[in-house]
Amino acid sequence: MLVDLYAKRIYNLAYQFSGTPQEAEDLVQDIFLKLYNSLGKYDAEKDFSAWFLTLARNYLIDEYRHRRQEKSLRDDFDELAFSAAATDSPENQYLASERSELIRQALLALSPELRTVLILREIEGFSYEEIAEKLSLPLGTVKSRVNRGRLQIAEVILKKTGGKL
Amino acid sequence: MNCLEYRDLFSAYLEGELSLEQKQKFEAHLESCPECARLLEIAAELNKELQQMPEIEPSTELMTRLYQIPQMAGSSQKKQKAALGWKFWLNPNWQPVLATLTVFLVVMSFVFFTTPGKSVQKSVALELHRGYSQAQKIMVRTGFIKDKLDGYRQNILASLEAKNMVKSE
Numbered sequence A: 001m002l003v004d005l006y007a008k009r010i011y012n013l014a015y016q017f018s019g020t021p022q023e024a025e026d027l028v029q030d031i032f033l034k035l036y037n038s039l040g041k042y043d044a045e046k047d048f049s050a051w052f053l054t055l056a057r058n059y060l061i062d063e064y065r066h067r068r069q070e071k072s073l074r075d076d077f078d079e080l081a082f083s084a085a086a087t088d089s090p091e092n093q094y095l096a097s098e099r100s101e102l103i104r105q106a107l108l109a110l111s112p113e114l115r116t117v118l119i120l121r122e123i124e125g126f127s128y129e130e131i132a133e134k135l136s137l138p139l140g141t142v143k144s145r146v147n148r149g150r151l152q153i154a155e156v157i158l159k160k161t162g163g164k165l
Numbered sequence B: 001m002n003c004l005e006y007r008d009l010f011s012a013y014l015e016g017e018l019s020l021e022q023k024q025k026f027e028a029h030l031e032s033c034p035e036c037a038r039l040l041e042i043a044a045e046l047n048k049e050l051q052q053m054p055e056i057e058p059s060t061e062l063m064t065r066l067y068q069i070p071q072m073a074g075s076s077q078k079k080q081k082a083a084l085g086w087k088f089w090l091n092p093n094w095q096p097v098l099a100t101l102t103v104f105l106v107v108m109s110f111v112f113f114t115t116p117g118k119s120v121q122k123s124v125a126l127e128l129h130r131g132y133s134q135a136q137k138i139m140v141r142t143g144f145i146k147d148k149l150d151g152y153r154q155n156i157l158a159s160l161e162a163k164n165m166v167k168s169e
Helices: A002-018 A021-041 A048-070 A076-088 A090-095 A099-108 A112-123 A128-135 A139-161 B003-007 B010-014 B020-032 B034-051 B060-090 B092-113 B115-168
Strands: none
Touching (some): A002 A021, A002 A112, A021 B060, A048 A128, A112 A128, A112 B034, A128 A139, B003 B034, B092 B115
16 A cells, blocks of 8 residues: 555655654645545656655645745744754653764754755755755755755764764 | 854865865865864765664554545545536636627626716617618508509409400490
């Protein structure tokens, strides 16, 4: 069944994009609903996994762009407070004892702007030009955000581990 | 350049976008700044680390909700079909008909609800009235001609009868 095959992959993708489990669950539901409604458009000669992942990724990017427009005037303070809470909760501190969980938490603690470009670049493997096109951002902004995202994660890891990754 | 400015160049350095001169300056700074060197080392490993990040299992509640989606999708498709009934008129095949109807309604509203339209309406009514009286006149004339023809017919018949009577005598 499609859910058994793809739920985990899509959930993780949505979690990386959204940064919270609850938001990720809502996004996964929306994506699967969209999938079932779009099955008629699927060309049987194409790779289904690639098609579905593109559909999911595009949905997440659209959601990100939509939310970016909605909260463009939001105070940065909210974001910083949220990030600190996400990183410092006892549960997250426990998970961060594992190296990969530490990186995940550092990734999730990034602002949505930095996290989205970093996921597209480092995990999804898109070029800077492709990311700029997908997110309707200037190329320079994308490059600068990727660098800032890398640097912020590196700073969190350096701070938490004393440089022992 | 200070540390922050060198850190802005991390990605460019890692992706080989610095000029030779910039690269030499950058590497010289790394030799004198262990913190920047360590940060760069971590940043360089990030790509691999992020790719290898283990996946999280979705909750059973989410899986249960996902299993129910095919039914939800089915019902929403039915709704879509029902909505299509409404959208029947939006079919492109109906566009000429709808365009004609729109033009007709615009002309009618112009005639009935505007001052110039009312004068047009008056002149149309006047013309209709004239036409009607013309038709009436023609009808009257036709009746007159018919009466005359009937008179001629009577005269001819009468003269024929009179001739026959003379012959038979």
